[in-house]
Structures are given as C-alpha cells and as structure tokens.
Amino acid sequence: MQQQVPADRGQRRTSPFRYGVGMFGTSIPINLIKGSMLYFYVELLGMDATVFAGVYAIYGILDAIDNPVFGYLSDRTRSRWGRRKPYLVVGSLVLLGAMIALFSVPGSVAASATSLVIWFAVFAILSEMADSLINANYGALLPELFPAERVRASANGIRQGAQLVAMILALGLTPVLAQNVLGCPVDAVGCTDPTVGYSRLAVIFGVIGVGVILYMAFGIRENPAIADEKRPPFFASIRQIVTNRYFWTIGVVNACYGSAIAIVLNGLQFYVRYVLGGGGLEATILQVAVVVGAIGMLALWARAVRRYGAERVWKTALPIAALAFVPIYFADSLLTAVLAGLCIAVGYSGVLATNDLIMARVLDDDARRHGIHREGIFLSAFGVLGRLNGLIVAGALASLTLFFGFRNGADPGDDPATAFRVYLSVYPTILLAIGTVVSRFVHVPGWNGSDDDSGDGVSEHGGSPRAERVETFRGDLGD
Template sequence: MSDTASTGAARGPRTSPLRYAVGMFGTSIPINVIKGSMVYFYVSILGMDAAAYAAVYSVYGIIDAIDNPLFGYLSDRTRSRWGRRRPYLIVGALLLMVAMIALFWVPSAVTARTATLLVGWFAVFAILSEASDSLINANYGALLPELFPAERRRALANSLRQGFQLVAMVLSLGLTPVLARSVLGCEAADPACLDPAVGYRSLALIYGVLGAAVIIFMAVGIHEDPDAAAGDRPRFWRSIREILATRYFWTIGVVSALYLAAMAMIMGGLQFYVDHSLGGGALEATILQITVIVASVGFLALWTLVVRRKGAMWTWRVAVPVAAVSFLPLSLARTLAEAVLAGLCVGIGYSGLLATNDLMQARVLDEDARLHGVRREGIFLSAFGVLGRLNAIPTSIALASLGWFFGYHSGDDPGTQAGTAWRVYMSLYPFVLLALATLVSRFAALPIAVRDEDGAGDLPTGEVTEE
C-alpha cells in the first residue's frame, strides 16, 4: 500500500475512536426521525394519499442519488485550513436541522387548502433533508478509513459508532411514538385531540437541535490526515469510470442498497404495523421498536466477536441470509408479545449487518487508494450512496402496492385489509430484498485487510479474501 494510504494517519495526532464514533449519534437522530415517522406523519396524520407520497419519495430518492457523488467529489477536492471534511459536516448539520424542523412544522394554511400544496411542502423539505443528510454522511463515512487505517482499530471505531447509532435509535425511533402521540401530543383517534401533529413538531425541534450539536462537537474534535489532503485531487469523470469498473463496488454496493431498502421499510412501516396489524397504539409501537433496538445492541457485541475471530467477509456472508430470514416471524405475530419475539429475531439479523457492512466498504476504499495512489473516500462512498439512496424506489413501489393489492391508501382510507397489507410490507418485502442480497453476496470477493501499524496480522486464520 502507498505511504499516503498506510502511514498518514500515524504522522499527526490520532483521533479517539470514541470522539469519532459519537458523531453517529448526531447523524442518526434526525434521519431516523425522518425515516421512521415521515410517512406516518404525512399519510396517517395529515391524510396524504400513499400513492402521492410514494411518487414524491421516488423522485427525491433519484435526486439524492445524483447529488451523492457530487458531494463526495467536492469533499475529496477541498483543501482548507479546517480540513477536507469538517466544513461540510458543520454546514450539513445546520442545514439538516432547519430542513427537518420545517418538514414537520407544516403550516395550518398548507394542510387546510389543497392536497397539491401539502405535497409541494413535503417534496421541498424532504429533498432538502435528504440532501443535507447526504452531505453529512459523504464526509462522515469518508473519515472512517482515513482516521483508522488498521482494521482492528477500525473495527473498534465502527462498533462504537454503531452502538451510538443504536442508542440514537432508542430515542429517535423507539421513544418517538409515545412521546409524539402521548406525552407531547395526542392520538389522532382520540376525539379530544385537536392537533395530532403537535407532538411531532415538538420532537422535530428537540431532535434537530440535539443532532446538530453532537455532529458539530464531533467535527471540531477530529484530526484529519494531512498526507491525504496533500495528495493529488481526484478527477470526477476519471474517478467515476474507475469506480464503476471495480468489481467490489457492484457486489458490496448492491447488497448494501438492498439491506438499506429493507431497513427503510421496517423503520417507516412499524407504526402502521402496530396500528393495523396488532391493533395497538403509541405505547405498543414504542415497546416493539425498543425491543428491536436493544436486541441489536446486545447481538452487535456478539457479531463483533465473530468478526474478530472469523473476519469481516465471512461474517458478512453469514449475516445477510440471517437478516433475510429474521423478518419472516413478523408476518405471524398477532399480539404484542408475539411481535416482541419476532422483533428479537430482527435484532439478530440487523446487528450482523451493522457489524460488517461498513467494514466491507472500507476495505474497498483501501484497495482503491493502493491501486490508484489517491485518497478519494468521499466520492467512492458517495458512489455506494447512489445505490443506497435509490432504495427509495423499491420502498415507494412497495408502499404504492398496498393500495393496488390491499386497498390501503391513507389513514383516512385504510380499506378492509390494512392488517394484512402491513404484515406483507414488514415481512415479505424485506425478506425478498435480502434474499436477493444473499445471492449477490455469494459472488463477492474483497482485497486483503490492512495490517496494524505494528505489523501484526489483521486477518483471522483462514479468511478468504480473493476468489
């Protein structure tokens, strides 16, 4: 590996894995509130037609896929006294805070007039929220291989940040239903509830400010590699051609995109699933979400031990089919207790992908730097992001299909088969996506992992890296 790629991080102050990892708490809170509550807020509470929502969601998914490589390219080419990534992290955090608050603070004049005006408001601030999130994650993700070139230390940083992500999910996903619909707000089904949106507005403000503060705290405390910034600036079209010609990009990228699409369905559909399939409310939704998240925290530690023993690639190949099967029990649950047991299964599969997916992508970035002699983590990860952001398309198709097959259109027009509709959405659709991911993962090969600074071997005995 070139000197730039292998030793740069050792020449200056080293960033604490904990300081870097806490940034995941800040990045996760806003986007998880958006992904977990946006569809419920607009379709169930505000009454937007699910097909209209799906159409907008598809469009902004495409726009977001286009802007990802542009953000990564700008980041890789930036040279400033504050570093390559830090300025974008701070600006992105502030933009995301404003966009998220506006997304949930829909003026009464908008909701009281035409459906077109509501769709327009949703489109503008959903796109701005996703673009801001892309700007943040293009830079935050690019720091992992740069700050931690050795895979053992990288695995520690990744496990810590995934742990912070899960803690953030307890707040932004697990507690949101009960906070928004019982503590800070009220249930739309309650005749005494004058404004069921008020709880979500309050949480958007709280979580938006908290997320921005944590991201900025992380950004000012990192130490970027000066050698990486001193290297050649990548060229856009040349980089795109070389990335698209990399076989690792397609296998890892497609699996990652399918996994993200499956999880987007779970996060967005859970409150509907509890309402219509289980006959529960905000408290039951919170219990189920926290069950999945807490289970993921515990199982993440176990998967991390497997990674250290068997290697990232071996573990990843096991985790993908496990995750696929883990969704199926949700289709069988009829009570909260049964759904909790099913949620434990989801936690097993989800944590396995948390422990391995980013490590797989980081290895590909290491190999790219070794082959081409230039650090371009931003644009490379953004290219992965293009595939990941396109998960809006299968998610939108799945949502729209509930109207085609089961007659579910909105909270105001749920049809007669809403319970079946959301069971299919939460179990069968994610299973199909990850079953496809399992097939693709069988063809994946990866370059050898980076060795620690002291020269100690990093790969567990017997890990296969090339096929």
C-alpha cells in the same frame, strides 16, 4: 523503505470515541424522518399514499444523484479546516432547519392538498440532501482516521453502538413521546392536532443531533499528508468506480439491505396500528425491544468478526437477516411481535457489525491500486445504489394501494392488516434474499491481498512519496 517524517507529527490524533459518537448525532434526525415521515403525512395529514410514493421516488432519485457530487467536492476540498469538516458543519445546520420545517406544517398548508405536497417535497428533499452531505463526509473519515484494522473495528463498534442508542430515541421512543407526552394520539377524545407532538420532537431531536455532530466535527484530526495528493478527477473516478467489480456486487448487497431497513422504518407504526391494534406505547415497546436486542447482539457479532473475519461473518449474517423477517408476518399480539422483532435484531446487528468494515476494505484497495484517496466520491458512488432505495420503498408503498386499496388513514382499504404484514415482512425478506445470493459472488479485498481481518492495517504501497507519507501516518496511528 525509508519513511519520511509524517506531516501530523505533534498533533493530537482523533479519538475513536470522539469519531464514533458522531453517529449518534447523524442518526437521530434521519431516523426520526425515516421512521415517522410516512405516518405523519399519510396517516395524520391525510396525504394519498400513491402521491407520497411519487414524491418519495423523486426523493430517492435526487438522493442518488447528489451523493457522488458531494463526495467529489469533499475529496477535492483543501482548506485549513480539512476536507470533511466544513461540510459536516454546514450540512448539520441545513438539516436542522429542514427537518423542523418538515414536521411543522402550517395549518393553511395542511388544508390544501397541493400545498401540502409541495411543502413535503421541498423539505423532504432538502433534508435528504443535507443528510447525504453529512454522511458522504462522515463515512469517508473512517478509513482515513483509523487505517489500522483493530482500531478501525473499535471505532466502528462505537459508532454502531451510538447509532443503536440513537435509534432507541428517534425510533423507539418517538411514538410514545409524540403521541402521549408531547402531543396526543390521533384517536384520542379532544385531540385537535395530533401532529404537534412530532413537531416539538423534531426541534428537540434536531438540536441534540446537530450538537453531537458539531462536537464530533471539531474534534477530528484529518491526515494532513493527503492534502499533498492530486485532486481526484470526477469523470475518471466515476469510470474507475463503476468498472470496479465491487461496485456491482457489494453495492447491490448494501442496496438490498438498506431498502429492507428503509421499508421497516417507514412502515412499523402502521404495522402496530393495523396489525396489532396498538398505538404509540405499543410501537415504542416493539421498537425499543428490537433495538435493545440489536445492541446486545452487536457485541457477539463483533467477537465473531475478530475471530472469523468480517467477510465470513457478513456472509453469515445476511441469510439470517433475510429469514428473520418471516416471523413478523405471523405475529398477532404485542408479545409475539416483540419475539419476532428480536429475531430481526439478530440478523440486523450482524449486518450492521460488518457492513462498514467491508466497505472500508474496498476503499483501502482503491487507494492502494490508484494511489489517491477519494473515499468521499467512492462511498457516494456506492451510495447511488443504496440511496435508490427510495424507488424501492415508493414501489412497495404504491403496491399497497394497487393490491390492498390502502390510501391513507381515512381510507385504509378493506384489509390494511394484511397490507402491512406484506410490507413489513415479505418485501424485506425478498430483498435480503437477493442480497444473500449476490454476496456469494463477492471476495472482499484484504490489507495484504489476503482475507485476514486480524492484520495490523499495514499494506505495501510501493516506493512512491505519497505511499511513504501515508504509510508513515498509518504506522503512527498504529494500535
């Protein structure tokens, strides 16, 4: 095959570090939101848990709807700044404002149950939409910027490591920072406003997160050859995606995994308070231990991926992750909870190390078969299933009121400890068990129709001009 001169000749290529560190910026805001929003509104502001669950269900539905729309718009965009960069910049700025407002509830609003619900709904949904816009574009860049699998795995390893570091800050340190450094614990004598620490932290983490996103966005170099491709049609793309067998297998597995993690993020501060009898410091110790453990295990899982391939490691990590949530049910002290949390870290890091590599292969397969790059809408369509975890989280939360009488911090029911043991252990175990079963029916596509993860990222596309341009671009990036 005679290759054409690539359109990007002479341009700088995107550094895997520059791209990967962007995950630090995207993760800080959303982890603060996911990890503290429930505690902030239900425990500190007294919102009824069933009301929160209702709003969260709407949040989940809108989250699922806007994903394919954002992906479609991104795939069709042609601008001097590229397809993805404009949305990363706009989305990050909207997220900054919405997140700060979400955790900065005026006293007059907090005093009215109706006003509080409206405030929560508006800014939670706006934050969600901005996060969807950012991640639809950020995730779509991985297969485009790094078509060679070894380079792709390196970039993915950097971004997953960056995500875990962000989790240490936005999840692990949030309780102690918000309750003991920037604010005060809800039960402390003389604490008149236990929400102020979270409000201040939202500003700090928001500014840091947006700064890193912008640093990443202005350093990426998209493939200019893709601008010559035909713009993907919306309905035809959706039809092809939903009839793709991977949509209903890998998509369901990812949804189960995402729902399990969302439940844990939402409920961990409650678990520490009602099961362990601890506060911000104990919550920080437990979360930091889990995330640091995951960071340590991530390197081992990455080695396993290089040796055995992403698919085999992915299918091994899922059942380990399911079983890892069992010990947290029986923990009765901070020490035993930390040990149980380290078990969770083992399974969590294994899925984390492989999920995006699995998805990138599906995107490669779609581009190869249909001759068009539509990573944004494809990932976003998959995200419909994943983002519907809002409905699962809402249902799990509502079940605590139904079965255990838990409503909020002022009315926790007769046995909140058992309620949050079930919430943090039983529900994630069930979800990941379902994901494990479904994964057994998946055979992930390979670069050359094989299952070899060690390939150099070059696949046969036939003789079309588009294929030649993309193939040359791939060869240029190389290893």
